[in-house]
Amino acid sequence: MACYRNAEKNDYCEFIDLSNYVFGVDFEKVLPKTFNKNFDFEKITKVAEDKNGKLVAAVCVLPQQLTVGNFCLKANFLGGVAVHPRYRGENHMITLINMWLDEIKGSCDISVLGGLRQRYEYFGYTPGGVQLEYLINIHNIKHALKDTESADISIKPLAEADGGFEFAAKFNNNKNVNVHRDVENTDKIMVCYRQHPFGVFENGNIIGYFTTSLNREEISEFVLCSNKDTKRVLKAYFEFFKIEKITVTVPEYETELNRELSDFAEEYKIAFNCNYNIFNFANVIRAYLELKNKSGRLSCGRFSAVMGGQPVTVTVDVNGVLVENKADEDAFVMDKMEAQRLLLTNAGRYMDIDVPNDWFPLPLFWYRVDQF
Numbered sequence: 001m002a003c004y005r006n007a008e009k010n011d012y013c014e015f016i017d018l019s020n021y022v023f024g025v026d027f028e029k030v031l032p033k034t035f036n037k038n039f040d041f042e043k044i045t046k047v048a049e050d051k052n053g054k055l056v057a058a059v060c061v062l063p064q065q066l067t068v069g070n071f072c073l074k075a076n077f078l079g080g081v082a083v084h085p086r087y088r089g090e091n092h093m094i095t096l097i098n099m100w101l102d103e104i105k106g107s108c109d110i111s112v113l114g115g116l117r118q119r120y121e122y123f124g125y126t127p128g129g130v131q132l133e134y135l136i137n138i139h140n141i142k143h144a145l146k147d148t149e150s151a152d153i154s155i156k157p158l159a160e161a162d163g164g165f166e167f168a169a170k171f172n173n174n175k176n177v178n179v180h181r182d183v184e185n186t187d188k189i190m191v192c193y194r195q196h197p198f199g200v201f202e203n204g205n206i207i208g209y210f211t212t213s214l215n216r217e218e219i220s221e222f223v224l225c226s227n228k229d230t231k232r233v234l235k236a237y238f239e240f241f242k243i244e245k246i247t248v249t250v251p252e253y254e255t256e257l258n259r260e261l262s263d264f265a266e267e268y269k270i271a272f273n274c275n276y277n278i279f280n281f282a283n284v285i286r287a288y289l290e291l292k293n294k295s296g297r298l299s300c301g302r303f304s305a306v307m308g309g310q311p312v313t314v315t316v317d318v319n320g321v322l323v324e325n326k327a328d329e330d331a332f333v334m335d336k337m338e339a340q341r342l343l344l345t346n347a348g349r350y351m352d353i354d355v356p357n358d359w360f361p362l363p364l365f366w367y368r369v370d371q372f
Contacts, residue, residue, distance in 0.1 A: 001051060002057075002090065003048070004048050005047060005049070007045035008042050011055060015047065016035065019035075023082065027080075029194075032188040033185055033189045034060070034062060036188070044061055046100060056083065057082060058080060058081075058082050059078065059081050059100060060079055063108070064077055069287065071287035073108075073284065073287055075108060075109065076110075077113065077366070077372035078111055078113040079113060079372035080372070081093060101123060101124070104279075110277065110284055111125070111276070112275065113274065124277045126275065127276075128272055128341075128345050129361070129365050130252040130365065131365055132250050132261075132268050132270055133250075134247065134248045134262070135246075135266045136261075136265050138243075141234070150235040150239065153229075153232050153235075154200075154201045158197040161199040167199075167206055167209070168186055168190065169186040177251070177291065190211055192368070195369055196212050197210070198211075208224035208225055209223055211367075211368070211369060216243055217243060217245060217247065218247050218249070219248045220249050220368040227259075231260060231263075234246075251273075253363045255296065272345075273365050273366060280310075281312050284362070285323050288362035288363060289314065289321050289359060289362065290321045292362065293316065295363070299316070299359070301359075303359075304331040305327060305333070305334055305339070306327050306332070306333045307334050307339035310325075311326050311327030313327055313331070314359075316359070342360055343361065345361050
């Protein structure tokens, strides 16, 4: 009979061994922001142990502070879902995830994770959000940016820049939309999932940063003080790393950056970002629909529904967005998964629901290094 409990401090080494074995990676190197001996991992981890006291499964939840415009949302990123191969099929993952969900759903607005769609739909998660992925190749640089000056732009590892990580943390935390990053932990955050952070400099002064893959062909986070410098910086990027192509992933709500990239990129695609489990529909809609309205004026309209048992009425007019915790008598009644498909995906275009097409999907997005 398995025992399910909160992790304890002395479980750390056994937990790391289990995770390394299950995932085939060095967990402490892949996720140093959460897995190091100085971090209170026991506060974010639940485990299953067999009758002999051996850890056979674990699930972690990382609390996060999410800012969306004028709104602060409480989020939890679920990860580190590990079950020893010899103990699979015994419902350890199901039990541990449900334990976490029972604990967090009353105290946070949304839970996030990455993983297989059908596996996590059982727990109330829906793939959604919006990210744009731009493909830029050397021909775009040579022709579209042939007159772009980049000689005064330089690039070097953020760790080699005096105060580089502090700059990146403060810049992130001041953005209109952000997952808060502790300044003292930013050097560990920005190398998660084997990302490589670099600073961007103009005449020796830092003007931005980005994170790349090891082969430099993927930029997962691209942040500049002024998006008008995008073309100059990317031309310098190609010259510095001597590469032929890159993919740049950008949130939909970064309208100025999207405008710059779409002006010369070879192609782009729109994709899901993560899997989301909404606990407070009104709060999430209020924050992200207002963000979307400010990014590009939404169509006026009114929509009333009961979403997973929660009454919500949304009005968009010339005065902005109003979200109320109430529903009309004839409001649409939707179960949780139907509501999330409407809010998080393009499925609303094909559902028999009278709501303006440009309202949804909501532009949720998590940068790779903020994921878990």
